[in-house]
Amino acid sequence: xxxxxxxxxWWGQPHHQVARTPPPGPHHRHRPAHGLGSAVVSPHPxxxxxxxxxxxxxxxxxxxxxxxxxxxxxxxxxALLGPNGAGKTTTVEVCEGFRKADGGQVRVLGLDxxxxxxxxxxxxxxxxxxGYPGVRADEMLRLVAACAANPHDPAWLLEILGLTGVxxxxxKRLSGGQQQRxxxxxxxxxxxxxxxxxxxxxGMDPQARRLVWDLVAALxxxxxxxxxxxxxxxxxxxxxxxxxxxxxxxxxxxGTPEELTARTADDEQQxxxxxxxxxxxxxxxxxxxxxxxxxxxxxxxxLVEGRIDPQVVSTVTSWCAQQGVxxxxxxxxxxxxxxxxxxxxxxxxxx
Ligand SMILES: Nc1ncnc2c1ncn2[C@@H]1O[C@H](COP(=O)(O)OP(=O)(O)OP(=O)(O)O)[C@@H](O)[C@H]1O
Numbered sequence: 241x242x243x244x245x246x247x248x249x250w251w252g253q254p255h256h257q258v259a260r261t262p263p264p265g266p267h268h269r270h271r272p273a274h275g276l277g278s279a280v281v282s283p284h285p286x287x288x289x290x291x292x293x294x295x296x297x298x299x300x301x302x303x304x305x306x307x308x309x310x311x312x313x314x315x316x317x318x319a320l321l322g323p324n325g326a327g328k329t330t331t332v333e334v335c336e337g338f339r340k341a342d343g344g345q346v347r348v349l350g351l352d353x354x355x356x357x358x359x360x361x362x363x364x365x366x367x368x369x370x371g372y373p374g375v376r377a378d379e380m381l382r383l384v385a386a387c388a389a390n391p392h393d394p395a396w397l398l399e400i401l402g403l404t405g406v407x408x409x410x411x412k413r414l415s416g417g418q419q420q421r422x423x424x425x426x427x428x429x430x431x432x433x434x435x436x437x438x439x440x441x442x443g444m445d446p447q448a449r450r451l452v453w454d455l456v457a458a459l460x461x462x463x464x465x466x467x468x469x470x471x472x473x474x475x476x477x478x479x480x481x482x483x484x485x486x487x488x489x490x491x492x493x494x495g496t497p498e499e500l501t502a503r504t505a506d507d508e509q510q511x512x513x514x515x516x517x518x519x520x521x522x523x524x525x526x527x528x529x530x531x532x533x534x535x536x537x538x539x540x541x542x543l544v545e546g547r548i549d550p551q552v553v554s555t556v557t558s559w560c561a562q563q564g565v566x567x568x569x570x571x572x573x574x575x576x577x578x579x580x581x582x583x584x585x586x587x588x589x590x591x
Contacts (some may be wrong), residue, residue: 285347292345296341297489318480321473323585327489329438365436377403377410378408392431402451437469472542473577476577487585510545510573512569515542515567
């Protein structure tokens with residue numbers, strides 16, 4: 241199925257330009273929504289969207305979150321990154337008000353996360369969908385919309401999420417990616433001011449993933465705050481204003497993607513090239529300035545790390561010529577967010 245993300249002319253309007261639509265009556269045929277943002281003006285816009293300080297959450301003897309701090313500014317997108325079991329979902333669930341903290345302070349839109357008045361102001365997309373198995377897709381979305389004062393048109397959301405064709409399909413028969421998209425629709429249908437998206441693109445095909453990225457960008461343009469978790473570094477780089485990397489329940493790094501990747505010394509860069517797998521790198525290592533690191537990072541993908549200057553590039557290409565090897569896709573770049581992540585959290589698989 242081809243997914244399209246139509247951008248109606250009202251998409252991305254700031255809140256003050258967004259016309260309010262009256263709450264629909266029982267037989268009201270909803271009109272298309274006025275952008276994805278909330279039409280509600282927050283009574284306390286001076287508070288950050290989410291403020292977490294010293295959060296602790298235990299499950300029996302397991303300390304899932306161990307003194308975590310983060311701040312999501314209004315209208316910004318924050319990506320929470322971390323290895324499996326780092327405590328991301330637990331943190332998000334405490335912020336959503338689904339779990340009670342054992343310690344620390346959490347404020348969401350300036351309120352206690354369990355405050356009932358917060359419910360209509362936040363949208364939640366839980367990890368793995370979270371739909372009712374027997375309910376049809378359009379019924380589920382209409383059910384969630386019925387709980388909101390000023391919902392988006394469910395049919396419109398189904399359409400932009402490419403779900404119109406499966407509107408009558410029970411949730412349990414939707415594919416994993418369709419369940420994820422429906423779950424996203426449910427999170428957005430109430431025009432929230434703040435959205436929690438726990439691994440929103442897990443299991444999605446590249447088209448659906450792009451669509452979700454477009455939606456998150458549109459939410460941000462509409463002034464909606466977004467806290468998402470992801471394992472995809474390119475997703476965090478593409479979407480987030482602020483990235484928080486957690487490990488073992490603690491923050492190990494935080495900043496904009498640019499700050500995190502620039503945090504290494506100026507002279508730390510990478511030269512990458514592709515060539516035949518299994519080259520003996522001993523001579524190359526010897527020819528390069530002291531302290532430079534060379535390895536075959538992936539099969540046939542070679543990585544030289546350190547201060548990359550024109551002389552280093554020349555040494556590498558000369559060595560390739562001596563080996564009778566054509567270096568393909570030769571690039572020089574800063575370290576990626578993935579490199580930063582792996583350096584901070586280790587390269588070993590977590591249990
Ligand atoms: N309901 C629970 N009961 C007991 N332990 C739990 C429960 N939920 C999570 N944990 C444990 O808490 C720790 C943090 O889990 P959490 O799901 O928050 O991590 P995560 O970073 O979201 O992981 P993933 O990336 O795999 O989704 C893990 O050790 C996990 O096993």
